[in-house]
Amino acid sequence: MIDFIKIAKNSLHLIIYGNIVISLASVAMFIFQSYLWKGELSIDNQVLFVYFATSLIYSIHRLYGLENTMLLVNEERFKVILGLKNWILGIGVVSAILSLVLFLSFPLAYKTYLLIPSIFCLAYVLPIPFVGKRLRDVGFVKIFLIAGLWTWLVVYGSSYDIENREWEKLMYYFESFFFLLAITLPFDIRDNRLDSLTGVNTISTSLGVENSKLLIIGCLLLSTSFVFISYYLAYYNVNLALTLVAYYLLIALGIHWVLNQKVNDIYYSGLLDALIILKIAVSFSV
Numbered sequence: 001m002i003d004f005i006k007i008a009k010n011s012l013h014l015i016i017y018g019n020i021v022i023s024l025a026s027v028a029m030f031i032f033q034s035y036l037w038k039g040e041l042s043i044d045n046q047v048l049f050v051y052f053a054t055s056l057i058y059s060i061h062r063l064y065g066l067e068n069t070m071l072l073v074n075e076e077r078f079k080v081i082l083g084l085k086n087w088i089l090g091i092g093v094v095s096a097i098l099s100l101v102l103f104l105s106f107p108l109a110y111k112t113y114l115l116i117p118s119i120f121c122l123a124y125v126l127p128i129p130f131v132g133k134r135l136r137d138v139g140f141v142k143i144f145l146i147a148g149l150w151t152w153l154v155v156y157g158s159s160y161d162i163e164n165r166e167w168e169k170l171m172y173y174f175e176s177f178f179f180l181l182a183i184t185l186p187f188d189i190r191d192n193r194l195d196s197l198t199g200v201n202t203i204s205t206s207l208g209v210e211n212s213k214l215l216i217i218g219c220l221l222l223s224t225s226f227v228f229i230s231y232y233l234a235y236y237n238v239n240l241a242l243t244l245v246a247y248y249l250l251i252a253l254g255i256h257w258v259l260n261q262k263v264n265d266i267y268y269s270g271l272l273d274a275l276i277i278l279k280i281a282v283s284f285s286v
Contacts, residue, residue: 059092
């Protein structure tokens with residue numbers, strides 16, 4: 001007899017740990033930002049590159065983490081990832097090939113623009129030669145690097161050929177940066193035990209869980225303040241500004257629920273990342 005519940009559960013695991021959700025989250029933010037620049041929703045080679053590059057980075061991250069941290073903690077997510085190891089490897093290989101093909105299709109100026117951030121992304125998930133550490137293993141670097149690189153890709157990667165709008169780019173950058181800090185901090189809290197065992201100092205291990213929760217609220221308030229600044233500077237119309245404020249409130253509620261329910265990783269890597277995807281719906285309020 002077919003076990004549909006098991007099939008559904010395995011499919012959900014593949015969607016989450018096969019990097020589909022997080023890659024769509026990257027794409028959603030990129031498309032939203034591109035819409036602000038161009039006034040249209042479209043899927044082009046840049047968008048496809050964002051999807052497959054994100055999928056590649058997270059495939060490496062999951063496989064490296066599986067080999068190096070699974071023995072330290074007995075967590076369900078590592079058992080799930082182990083069961084999906086061949087799938088994740090296959091997804092990573094396909095993502096690497098397609099990322100390279102798409103990268104080579106870009107003009108030289110855009111390739112140069114992407115080169116240094118791409119190196120930092122790889123150094124985040126792979127040990128740096130002659131150093132032996134990943135950037136994510138350096139104290140306090142992890143979430144700032146995620147937020148900084150992701151925001152750079154979204155804001156500046158979508159506007160590399162747009163000139164004379166530097167203040168606008170800066171407002172968008174800080175709004176997205178603090179938003180991504182807020183949505184990344186719960187993962188720091190989730191990884192408290194693992195980071196302590198591996199000797200990685202993070203904001204969560206240093207400030208504690210409750211203070212980290214306050215910091216999350218502060219980051220979302222800062223994102224909201226940049227929404228109001230952008231509205232004041234006429235970068236956003238009133239509909240978009242109010243929708244973004246409502247969106248950040250939804251994010252706050254989602255984070256609050258996940259942290260206070262002490263749920264498993266499905267809700268972190270599934271629900272929180274899925275909430276990022278909703279940002280593309282904000283485009284329709286412009």
